Amino acid sequence: MVYAFLINTIVPGTPRLIYYDIYGQDGVADESRDITGDVLKSIRKAQIQLVSERVHSEYQFRRAISGRSVEEDVLRVSNDDTLPEFEVGFFRLGMGEIFNRERYVVWLGAGYTAFSVVCEISENRLLAESVLRLLIRYLQEHVRVLTQPSETGLRSERVGVVLNTFLPSGNLLFLNHRLIRQLEKEVDNQIKA
């Protein structure tokens, strides 16, 4: 079960969170009754924000070394029908760095947006990457997440359907091509319903 999934902007400046969903919990603080629910919510938001900032910084570095301008980068996603080539990255978050336990982040980014999953250390890195690719493919198909990022936060029910199908309760599943087709149809039907 991944801790969280998030989408944030990656153009220069402060990264903006476009969407996130948290599946896990972060250690003792969640269980302590001395901390109010509101404080926990604030901590949770701040943590996700920190993850997005780290992803943003990793992406800026990639952009700098590839010597690409933001405009060129954005052009890569202007075509609605084909997915651009993504920058892919992985980094570890040590215990106490952002979360109370050790976790790691897998991210993919292109154009305006980066997509990340925050994984427990027991998670399969290769699987996390391929599921993330699937999520992007279907989020682009159903909410145009790469080309119209502002729509994503508003059409959250569609985002919810895609996530719930391909990342049910935050679980990374091994999906062969036929099962992907089966789930794809389920998503179509649920969105149409």
Next chain:
Amino acid sequence: MALQAVDNLLQKARKASDEDIEKLCNNILETFDVPEKSAECTNLLRQLFFILQSSEHPTGISKKLLANLITSVGSMSEKNTKHCLLCQRIVKEVMPLEAEDVSELLQPEAGSSGTKNLIPLYIAQGKRFGCIKPVLSSAIRWLSSQSYDFESQRQGFVFLVAVSILHSSSLNTDYIQTTSEQISQWLLNASVQQAPNPYTINPFRKDQTNVVNEVDGTPSQNFFTLLNIGQYYTEDQLMNIYSFSMLYKWLYHCHQHQTSTDDQIPVYSKVFGNLSSKTVDYCFRVLDQCERKVKVGSDSDLQTACLYEAVCILDLICTIDGGHIPRVHQEIKRLYSRIYQDTTYFPVIIQILQFFLNHSGAVVHDPQETYNNVFTDILMNSYGDQGLMFDLICFIRKNLETLCYKTSVLSTFFPNIFKILAWHPRTFLGEFIDILPALMTPSTSLEIFHTLLDLPCMTAALEVKEKSPDSLSNTSVSTSTNTPTTSIDAYQMALYRPLFIFITRIEGGHGDTINRLKSLHSVLDDLKKSARVLVTSQTVPVLLRVWFEEILENGGQEFAIQLLPVLLERSDLLYPITEFVKDVKRIISENLVKIMKKYKSIITSQYGEISDFLISTSNIVNRENFYTNLVWCVGEFCSVQHSELCTADLIAKYYGLLEAVTYETSGILVASNNSSDITPKTLSCLISALAKLATRCQDLIPRAILCLTKVAKQHIDNTEDPEGGEILVTRCQELINILKLPNFASMILNPSQEIETGRWHRDNTCLPIILRSTHRYLVTDG
């Protein structure tokens, strides 16, 4: 522009006041469950969710709405998934709920079909005001009886695995046993028939019941796994896929919990029951299926991911129950020999290495060949693959102790390992801070010091290699001796190629550094502004600090003696990136003092090295801090107090040396019209050191007073730098006055070591009191 829209929306959402939200909640309540207003309701729910998710402060919603939303989540079905998921997301956003709301709205009802749909909410609520316990018992019931529907079983399993990850202490042995038994069932007993197409209803057509296929298209003749291809999948097949996908996590977290709480010898292998052996069977079948050639391209990625997972699971199973090692080890060895050269499987090979590291001892197998493969070929060819390097760094961190004490991998291959940082400096600095001390041994530390200082060059050289056309990088190099215009040209010249080969070498131990470092720096000059090189150069100061800390902690005097000439040399032999050079010089200068403070006798024993350096005033240029720090150390530590070998003769030699330098720098300062590289600070430091040395060999005092007087005279009417001149004159005068009272001078300029232990103001013989009385003397005399 698309992003402007994002900003506008976010700002609007953040401006929403509590009243706005309340109004929105009321509007939702009015439309909720009114069929003809469902579109409007969805729209409002979207807005509410967006506001909640973008607000910077936690926001609440009305209890009535919360109750409605939770009811809606509980009633989720195929027809209203979209709506219910949106409700679920809104509730999750305001979670965790407070005690009262939990007891009223979120209590699991035994036997209620809604409970299963609330599982994501129970997980989000966690242990706060507890719904874990009651839900756990429901989940176990759903799992252990076949009479429950697929969705209940699926949700129950998801819940149990989530609890194992997040709250493993809530799982007792019974829960683990029951769940494990059920996982075994799902793994090995799924049907092998394909499911019928659920989207066509044709009562006249007989449903074909075909068996599922293998990835290569042949019909399956063995039990079902996730690598079997069918047109559609049945529910039990889906549970099979869920089981394999979550198996490692289940075993890992339960095992972690068991081993951290049980003091007894491994009874924990029993709690998983026959799950261990069933798991081995399943994984073996998966290994087998991964040898088949896929019919659809995308499945080959799946095969790699499955192999990776299967090896991790088998590794864990062998840790849980050593009885499986012989059989599994043989199979993993076979797998290794099949894939060890195949780039696609490199990530799997690192997991295989982990397996060998853990279990080869039990079957007398030496995995050295695998170590070599990973730390030479794989690392050398794939350092650019961040995912793979992530795996490798995690492997090193996880096994740091074993690698450090039981193998020579780290001390042999550290130059290759540094490539990971040199190529991904933004990403892996934290990890290198952790592993650096383990790379350092008495025989590697100096070479690592050079490697760190030249890390930006390593990055630059790797960039050159990347950019050079493939055809040129391996074939003949030109024998031209012209000065190359670019680093890529230089790389293709026989004269420079060895420098590139050295800086990107794989193994350590072939000499700490090279003589022609300067020419390497100069041919790489065109890359000093490259983004990657710059970021690498920013990591060096951080790691240098770690390096020096380790040396100060464990280096020993012998090592410090070897280090001294290296510091003298490298303090001005650095790849010319302005900030980098500044930082590194500062760190080296600071640490020179720390090392000399710890091993004070070095000043005495290494007179030759130190005097050769100090005598030449050209060494002050570009590294004044380093030079003055060394002068300070001589003044401070050249004393019998710190080394029995320190003789009056040696003090006199150091004195003579510093006196000569003092005259020279003083002259340069006066003549330089304020434009020299030397500042009054150096001179001030030199005269202080002279005075200190003179107090330890009182014959020198008249000579020191003479020298100080001359310096003062030279600077008394320094019109170019009146401020500096004045400071120097005052300083000379002070020292002369102190030296005129030799007994006091010795106390003041050689304070006892207690100065460091803090007796300053508590003792009658402490320095402030002596100074005060000296002052009084001088004032009344004067």
